[in-house]
Amino acid sequence: MTKARSRVLAALDNAAEPLSAAGVMEAIGQSCDQATVYRALAYLEGAGLAESFVFHCDEHGTERYYVKAAAAHRHWFHCRTCHRFVDLGSCVLDSILAGYEKEYGIRVKGHALYLTGDCADCAAKAGGA
Amino acid sequence: MTKARSRVLAALDNAAEPLSAAGVMEAIGQSCDQATVYRALAYLEGAGLAESFVFHCDEHGTERYYVKAAAAHRHWFHCRTCHRFVDLGSCVLDSILAGYEKEYGIRVKGHALYLTGDCADCAAKAGGA
DNA sequence: CGTTTTTTGCAAGTCATTCGCATTTTTGAC
DNA sequence: GTCAAAAATGCGAATGACTTGCAAAAAACG
Numbered sequence: 175m176t177k178a179r180s181r182v183l184a185a186l187d188n189a190a191e192p193l194s195a196a197g198v199m200e201a202i203g204q205s206c207d208q209a210t211v212y213r214a215l216a217y218l219e220g221a222g223l224a225e226s227f228v229f230h231c232d233e234h235g236t237e238r239y240y241v242k243a244a245a246a247h248r249h250w251f252h253c254r255t256c257h258r259f260v261d262l263g264s265c266v267l268d269s270i271l272a273g274y275e276k277e278y279g280i281r282v283k284g285h286a287l288y289l290t291g292d293c294a295d296c297a298a299k300a301g302g303a
Numbered sequence: 304m305t306k307a308r309s310r311v312l313a314a315l316d317n318a319a320e321p322l323s324a325a326g327v328m329e330a331i332g333q334s335c336d337q338a339t340v341y342r343a344l345a346y347l348e349g350a351g352l353a354e355s356f357v358f359h360c361d362e363h364g365t366e367r368y369y370v371k372a373a374a375a376h377r378h379w380f381h382c383r384t385c386h387r388f389v390d391l392g393s394c395v396l397d398s399i400l401a402g403y404e405k406e407y408g409i410r411v412k413g414h415a416l417y418l419t420g421d422c423a424d425c426a427a428k429a430g431g432a
Numbered sequence: 433c434g435t436t437t438t439t440t441g442c443a444a445g446t447c448a449t450t451c452g453c454a455t456t457t458t459t460g461a462c
Numbered sequence: 463g464t465c466a467a468a469a470a471t472g473c474g475a476a477t478g479a480c481t482t483g484c485a486a487a488a489a490a491c492g
Binding site for chain 1: 357359365367380382383389391395396399400403407408409410411412413414415416417418419420421422423426
């Protein structure tokens with residue numbers, strides 16, 4: 175494991191939420207080139223040490239976000255106000271996916287669920303009540 | 304409604320599945336500039352005549368896909384082999400989303416569910432049995 | 433240590449999408 | 463219909479995320 179890669183992995187590990195390549199760069203203080211960060215992220219994912227998903231947010235555009243690999247498949251909620259991600263715990267879609275497989279004859283090999291809205295803090299500040 | 308916009312809307316209407324900007328261009332036979340297609344798509348979505356989502360597929364990369372606006376919120380399955388989308392009917396996540404709202408204090412305003420794998424045809428051809 | 437392999441930095445390239453701006457279409461008032 | 467004002471289009475250049483070629487630097491390894 176090279177210096178660059180362990181720095182990137184440490185950044186993912188320290189982050190409480192998924193990080194984009196830009197987020198990783200910021201976290202490691204520009205200590206390596208962006209190409210290196212992208213390559214490190216690809217390496218970590220290939221090595222099973224990180225996972226990623228592509229997410230689009232109006233304010234930040236479309237980016238791939240990475241998290242340290244975890245035991246269970248998880249989903250995230252993205253606050254459209256403070257732009258933070260909230261961990262929704264492990265995936266609860268198994269029975270729904272199984273239903274789709276049966277109903278449509280498809281074989282589901284991967285899935286992603288993205289929720290957006292206001293997090294508890296932002297909802298309290300904005301909407302009141 | 305201008306000529307370009309109605310051509311784009313017609314393309315979405317005729318398509319059985321979500322179309323990317325490139326897909327729309329192909330469908331209308333390059334009859335207008337790509338910038339116009341992008342602008343038409345944005346206009347149609349703003350006017351409530353179309354809906355879109357950003358989807359990433361290893362083979363086609365990340366693109367925004369558009370469908371004609373429908374009454375109910377729907378989800379799609381994407382076949383990683385033939386790269387077609389399968390309409391999964393209207394959304395069945397309401398109770399799950401409500402559960403998340405209660406559990407995490409969040410307010411869910413939008414969501415997207417993407418399934419990938421093999422469609423019935425491709426699964427039959429590939430995996431056999 | 434010296435060498436072979438891998439990784440890094442830098443710069444240039446790609447791809448989807450957007451923007452500026454001059455020209456063409458539409459729209460609305462007459 | 464006709465003409466001016468407003469909006470849309472085409473074209474080319476720009477943007478932003480990400481990738482790649484290639485030479486220099488760092489790891490691996492014997």
